[in-house]
Amino acid sequence: MDAHCIEPATGNFSVAPAVPRTYAWVVFALTFGLLLSDYMSRQVLNAVFPLLKSAWGLSDTRLGSLSGVVALIVGLLTFPLSVIADRWGRVRGIVAMAAVWSLATLGCALATNFGEMLVARAFVGLGEAAYGSVGVALILSIFPMHLRSTLTAAFMAGGAFGSVLGMSLGGVVAVHLGWRWSFGTMALLGILLTAAFWLVVTEKRICSDHRNAHERRPNGQGVCSSLRMLVAGLFSTISVVCAYVGSGLQLFILGSLFVWMPSFLNRYYGLAPDKAGAGAAMFVMIGAVGMVLCGIVTDRVSQTVPARKWGTAIAYCLISFTLLLIGFHVKPGALQLVLIGVGMLVVAGTSGPAGAMVANLTPSTIHASAFATLTLANNLLGLAPGPFVTGVVADRVGLLGALQWIPLMALLAAVAFAIGRSNYSNDLRRLDALRRAAKKS
The missing domain is CATH 1.20.1250.20 (MFS general substrate transporter like domains)
Known part of the structure; x- marks a missing residue:
């Protein structure tokens, strides 16, 4: 094409x-x-x-x-x-x-x-x-x-x-x-x-x-860009690349936990598959609710200073790292499940800030492609390798040992978001200058 x-x-x-x-x-x-x-x-x-x-x-x-x-x-x-x-x-x-x-x-x-x-x-x-x-x-x-x-x-x-x-x-x-x-x-x-x-x-x-609606659109709203221009828009700045990477790395943890929690509950809590599945489903719900709540918190704290979205993403990474690392190191019991549950509440909190940053750093005309790229990063860096790598490590050190290791990915995600934050202001100014130049031409 x-x-x-x-x-x-x-x-x-x-x-x-x-x-x-x-x-x-x-x-x-x-x-x-x-x-x-x-x-x-x-x-x-x-x-x-x-x-x-x-x-x-x-x-x-x-x-x-x-x-x-x-x-x-x-x-x-x-x-x-x-x-x-x-x-x-x-x-x-x-x-x-x-x-x-x-x-x-x-x-x-x-x-x-x-x-x-x-x-x-x-x-x-x-x-x-x-x-x-x-x-x-x-x-x-x-x-x-x-x-x-x-x-x-x-x-x-x-x-x-x-x-x-x-x-x-x-x-x-x-x-x-x-x-x-x-x-x-x-x-x-x-x-x-x-x-x-x-x-x-x-x-x-x-x-x-859909066709009738399309025919009522004002002329000139369609925008055709070459594949090269599309790619340039999707990867135009260091900070937007960091948003893609940080989001994907953080979802490595979520993908692993979604897949392996039933087995974790079965092996270390002695739950039958039906009860283990139901228990794991509750942790999935906690993660889903956390996405929404963290998004609301991010919008509130960054209402007057949009750059704070980077700070909230870093905070979610560090909080989830701490809670999950401690949670999988304590003995099985109520305390462990509470720590894991609270960790799950914030582990996917970076999804909202990452999406907002991608939207801010790409032209509105290619937002659909930008979010497809974010989805690609989420799957190839996080949701796909997470369960597989956890399984590989589990064969060597046991499932608990593998789950003790995966929170470290949050530190890598935090580094990616920190690099993005350090370049964010300059990238926005450069993009703004390019937009003004495009309008004049």
Whole structure:
């Protein structure tokens, strides 16, 4: 592809789409339901780790790779598949993606060895790769602009709820019916939701409304930039690169804990897989709530001084490092669980500040691509390698020893954010000068 065409993220167009309100909310409900299915299919594996380890004699390295391969594929393919879906049709793209991850989850249920499971999990990642970006784009295209922030936040929160449901329900089903039925249940749910979405949501109706809205846009709002200019905008400053890197490194910890908490509770607290999955789901919820709370705190303290966002990101890194390091070194018991829980509350707090910094440091016309790049960094630096590396270390020093090591990643993330903060003011001045020069020309 020689060029990348982008529409500005902001503009004067404020005409509400012509989709009937009831129909729009039905579309939202089905799209949100598929998001739940997305994360349930992804995270159910974590709940059955103990059973898979026993059934196939898998090492922790192999268990970690079964989880990490999904995030790896998502990270690699999010951007290109989002572009394809925009050109092919978002509704058709969503149906195809949901069908792929649902059938791949069924393949996990039918797998007879590690190799087959790994391939099936890779196809789960293939189906899920672009769903987040395409799903939210579809939702925003059929609702008025004044609801965009609310709908985006609600849609993204579905990932945490899906993770909780996947681990808790998957653990219960595995104990009573076997681990294969855990995957089979998630696959069946996905297939049913895909069929409902395909029957109710039509490309013709969505596209006609989107096309009518597009035709009412003022001339000149579309912006086409070459691939070179796009890349230059995405990586124009040291500080924006530090925001990408810092965010990804910090999510290394979150990705590891999401995947390995059920096994940790099973091995060191003697909980059965269903209870371990439910317990781990509570920690996932704490992490999700922490994202929101830390974002609110960051906005409050940086309201008059935007540069303070860097300081809050560094603080979240150092607090999570301290709490989790101590938490995994104390003896199993109530104190350990409290320390881990509070650590989980702030460990993903950097997500909000990192997103805000990326938005401040990139042109508004490429914000969609900028956030796709941030997603890429989050997956390739954090969510994909985190579970795998933790598994590799666990095979050598035990799972507890591995979990005692991973908080150190927060120090590296803090260093990245500190470097970004030191360059932030100069980078903003340089970008401002470039914008003024562009206007004059």
